[in-house]
Amino acid sequence: MNAPLSASQAAPAALPTASDCDVMLLLEGTFPYVSGGVSSWVNQIIRGFPEIRFGICFIGSRREDYGPPKYALPPNVVHVEVHYMHERHNVPMVKPRRGDRKAFAQMEAFHELFRSPGSQAGQLSASLEALVPLMQDGKAMDEAAFLYSEGAWEYITRQYRAFCTDPSFVDYFWTVRIMHAPVWLLARIASRLIPARCYHSISTGYAGLLGALLKQQTGRPLLLSEHGIYTKERKIDLFQSQWIRDNRSVFEKDASQISYFRDLWIRFFEALGRICYEASDDIVALYETNRLRQIKDGAPAERTRNIPNGIDLPRLSALRPLRPETPPPVLCLIGRVVPIKDVKTFIRAMRTVVNLLPDAEGWIAGPEDEDQGYAQECRNIAEGLGLQDKVKFLGFQKIDELMPKIGLVVLSSISEALPLVLLEGFAAGVPAVTTDVGSCRQLVYGLDEADQALGAAGEVVGIAEPVLLAQAAVNLLGDLPRWHAAQAAGITRVERYYTQERMFGEYRSLYQQSLQQPGAPAQALRCPMHPQR
Template identity: 75%
Template structure:
C-alpha cells in the first residue's frame, strides 16, 4: 500500500510534495517534471507503472529562470519533490582573509591526480577514489577545511589554481582558467549539501551520469544503499556534442598557436570533467542500464563494469496507442512531423531545409514541428528564419508542445533529423499508432526501422534511415514513402509488428521490477540516514 506523504499536495500547490522518507529517489538532471521530452515521458511512465512504490524526485537544474512551470502532473505515488539549481547566482559572500588548510588541499590534489591518471584496475582505483572522497566530503561542510569559502577565497586555493595553470593549461589566459575552474567545480559543493540533507531512501535511481550521477555516487557512499543508473543517451557523448557546438567556451590562442588537430584546452577540460563524473557513477552503480547494445558496449568502453550492464529497451503503452489507428483517414496524410524539442541536437534546420525539396515535388506536403521552443530560444528563432527565407512560412508549422494522441492520426510520417538519439520513444509510439518513421542513422534508429535480429529484420522496414545533416537524402526518402502507398502500408505493417513483438511497456516494467525488487530487498523495510561524520575543526 502507498503510504501518505508527510506533507500532501494542496489545491494551491499540487507540486508541494514533502515526505520523511521514500522507497526510490529518482535523481533527475534537466528533465522531469520541468522539461518535456522523451526522457521525461519515460520517467512519468516508470513512476505510473509502479504505483506500489513511493517515489521521491530530486530535480537538478542549471538556474531557476531556465525553467518554467512543471510540464507534467505528478502521480499520486510521488511523495517528495525537491529542486536544486547548481548554477544559480547567489549573494556574494563576505570575503575573509584565509590561509587555508594545506593538508586538505593536498588531499584534493591527490583526488585530481587520481582522475587525471586512471589506473589499469578500475575497480581497485574506485575503492581508492571512494576512500579519498569519504575523507574529503566531511571537509566540504560549512565551516570545515574545504568548505565553499575555502575553495573560493583561501590563499591555498589561489596557490593551487596557479600551480595547476602553470603545469597543465595550454591557454594563455589565466583569468579564463580561473573562472572556468570555479564555474566547473562550484556545483560539487551544492551537490554535497544536497546529499547531506536528502531524506532517507531505500535506493537511488539516477537517469544519467553527469551531475545527477555524481549525486548518486555521493548518496551511495553515504548510505550504502543501492544505486541504479539508466542512460537513455550516453551523457558524456551528448555533453561533448554540446561542448563542441558551444560558443561560450573561450580559445585565446593566436593564429600561430592554434593547431586544428587539437581540442581547445577549456573544451578538453570540460570533457575530462564530465568523463570523470561519469566513470565515478559507473563504478558506484549496482546496475547499469542501456537502451540497446551499442550503448551498452560504449558504457563498457567508458569504464562501466561489464558484469553490471544490461539492456532494457523502452516500451510503449500499446493498448492506448493502438486505438489511434482507427482514427486514421483512408488517405495517407501528406504531413511530416518532427516531434521533439527545438534544439540543436535535434537538427531541426536540416528538417526545414529538406522541406524545400519535398514541397517542390509534392505541393500538398506540410511539415509540423511539435515541441517546445523555450530551451534554446536563439536556435528556435534561427529555425523560424530559415523557414521564412526558404519561402516555407505556410508549409512549416511550429506547433509547440502537443499531445501524441492528438497528433498521430493526422500525420503520415514521424521524422527525426537528430545528430544524436538513444532509443527514441517517438518512433515506437508512431509505429504503435500506425505511422512509419524516417530517421537519421544515430543511436538505435536503424535497429528500430530495419530490425535487430534476423527474426526482427524479417518483419520488414518500418520506414527509412538517412545520414546526418543530409537534407536532400531526407527529402528523397520522405517522398519515396509518402508518394508510394504500397511501400508506406508495408512500412506501417512492419512497424506495428515490431513494436508489438519487442517494445511493449509490460516487457520494460518486468525488467525494472526485477531491478527494483533487488535494490529494495537489499535495503530492508526502513530507510535510514547514514550521514558522514564531520570532524571537529581546530
C-alpha cells in the same frame, strides 16, 4: 494537468514533502519542468509503479530557465525539492585562510586518478570517500577553503603551470571555480536529502555525482538509467557553445585541436561519469551500442544491462482505426525545437519534398521555449525558403491527437538514444524516416536476424543530409505498397519487442532487488497490469 507548481523552493507548500520515500529519483533538467522523451519516460515509470513512494530531487541550471511544470505529479510522488546549480547562493565570508595542505594533497591525488587511464576499479570511490567528509562546512576542504584559502591558490596556480595550454590565467582561474562550485552544493543537498530506500539517477553528470555522494553517505543502492550517453551529449553542447574562451593567437591555433577550456569541461563531465559508474549497483542502457560505450567510459561491465523503452501499446494501437485509408502527405517532426534535434535540416528537406509533392506539409510539433533564438532561426529559414505556408510550427501536441493526421514521423536529430517517438509512431501505424543516430537503425531495420526478417519500418539516412531525408520521405509517401509494408513492419516490431509491460518487468526486478537489500523493509512489487503477479 494539475495547477502549475512553483519551480522555486521559496514556496515549499506548492511541492509535496515527506520524511522518507522508497525511491528517490535524481533528475537533471528533465521531469517535471522540461518536456521530452526522457521526461515522458520518467512520468511513465512513476505511474507504472503506483505502490512505490517516489521522491524527486530536481537539479536545474537557473530558476529563470524553467517555467511551470509540464507534467502533473502522480499521487505516488510524495516528495519534491528543486535545486539550481548556477544561481548565486550564500557563499562564505571572505577572510584570509591558510588551508590544510594535507587536504589539498588528497584532492590532488583524487584528480590524478582521472589522469591515469590505468587506475584500478574502486580507487575513485575510495578516494572520494576519504575526501567528501572534508568538504562539509567547517572542515578542511569546505567551500570557504576552496574559494579563499592560500592552499587553494597554490593548487590552482600549480595546476595552471603544469597543464594549461591557454595563455590566460584569469580565464583558467574562473573556469576552475565555476566548474567546481556546484560540487559543494551537491554535497550539501546529499547531507540534507530525506532518507530513501534506494536512489535512481537518470543520467551521470551532476545528478550522477549526487547519486554517488548519497550512495557513499547512506550505503543504500544506486541505480543508473542512461537514455543518451550524458558525456557524449555534453560534448555536442560544448563544441557548439560560444561562451567558452579560446585565447590562443591565430599562430598558436591548431585546427585539429579543440581549445583547452573546451577540453577541460569535457574531461570534467567524463570524470563525473566515471564517479557515477563506479558507485552504481546497476547500470542500464537502452541498447547494446550504448552499453558498450558505458563500459568504454568506465562502467564495470558486470553491472551493465540493456532495457529498451516500452510504450503503452493498447492506447496507441487504438489510434490505427482513426487513420484515413490513404496516408496523409504530412511529415511530422515531434520534439523540442533545439539544435540537437537539427530542425533546420528537416525544414531544408521540406523544400525538396514540396518540389516533388506539392501537397505535402511539414509539421514541427514541440515546444520552442527552450532555445528561443534557435526557434526563430528555424522560422527564418522556413520563410527564406518560401515554406511559410508549408512548414507549420504547432508547439506541444498530444500524441493521440497527432498520429492519425500524419503520414510519416521524421527524426532529423544529430544525437538520440532510443527515441520513444518512433516506437509511438510504429504502434499508431506510422512509419518513420530518421537519421542514423542512436538505436534508430535498430528500430527501423531490426536488431537480429529474426527482427530484421520483419522488414523495414521506414528508412534511415545520414546526419545533416536534407536531400537524402527528403528523397526517403517521398519514396515512402509516393509508393503506397511500400508505405503499408513499412507500417506493418513497425507494428509487428513494436508489439514483439518494445512493450511497456516488458520494460516494467525489467525495472520491477531491479527495484525489488534494491528495496529488499538489508536495511530496507521487504516490499513486493506488483505488476501494474497484472496485480496478482
